[in-house]
Amino acid sequence: MSPTDATVGPAVLQVRGLNKSFGANAVLRGIDLDVPRGKVVALIGPSGSGKTTILRSLNGLEMPDAGSVTVGARGATAGSEPAGAGGSGVVPQLPALSLDFDAKVTPKEIAALRDRSAMVFQHYNLFPHMTVLQNVIEGPVHVQKRPRTEAVAEADKLLDRVGLLEKKDAYPFELSGGQAQRVGIVRALALKPQLLLFDEPTSALDPELVDDVLAVIKELADEGWTMVIVTHELAFARQTADEVVFMDGGVVVERGPASQVLRNPREERTQQFVRRLL
């Protein structure tokens, strides 16, 4: 495979014609989205434009009314796998998965989708009655049925990496927001997903805690993880994202290289939005 092919890579995520309504409120209206392997896409747009609903649809937390989601096989081009993707390069080689929401999607397909995409939530969503370590190994051990000793060893490594190994026996209430979100990120990584989804990962944090969390996410991007990030941090999006997708009213208004969309948007709605935030 040539370096160019490796850079563009096959799509890890392909979304086609995604529609979702809540009652009379058409929240997603024909969303298409492609994320090549190892690329980072930032989803930006005003509140209520449907960004979170897209992420939740990609993680089986929301059931779209129509459209399809395909998560490509990792390992199809094993030779070109970014060294860091998967943390230790041992992301399981799962076959590609295609969900067609025009037909009936089964719980088994939703479980398979969750096996491939892991979400980092705005409010961390850690289990309050579990320690940090228990939070991190819950998915690998109880959902993915991996051996506990292996899951603990990997959790230790990941926690160490984000500077939180000494907090492994702490409970979520004993953590700062920044620490809790780093645990949220570790918990997602521990699932060894093909795709990482971040939903406003820093918007609940005090300003002085934001940079630490963004630094971890940037590091993961540099390592070659494939990610979709919903964010209002446009400076961060400019540094980290390969592509920026601007949404409004349930449709994609504009998409392109981060520098183009953020510095030189073509559409007036994007211009207004970007001008307000940058």
Ligand code: ADP
């Ligand atoms: P964004 O992430 O861009 O702020 P969301 O995807 O959270 O937008 O929401 C898009 C729209 O969908 C909003 O009008 C919101 O009120 C509505 N919505 C989201 N989730 C639900 C739900 N579970 N039930 C009813 N309406 C919802």
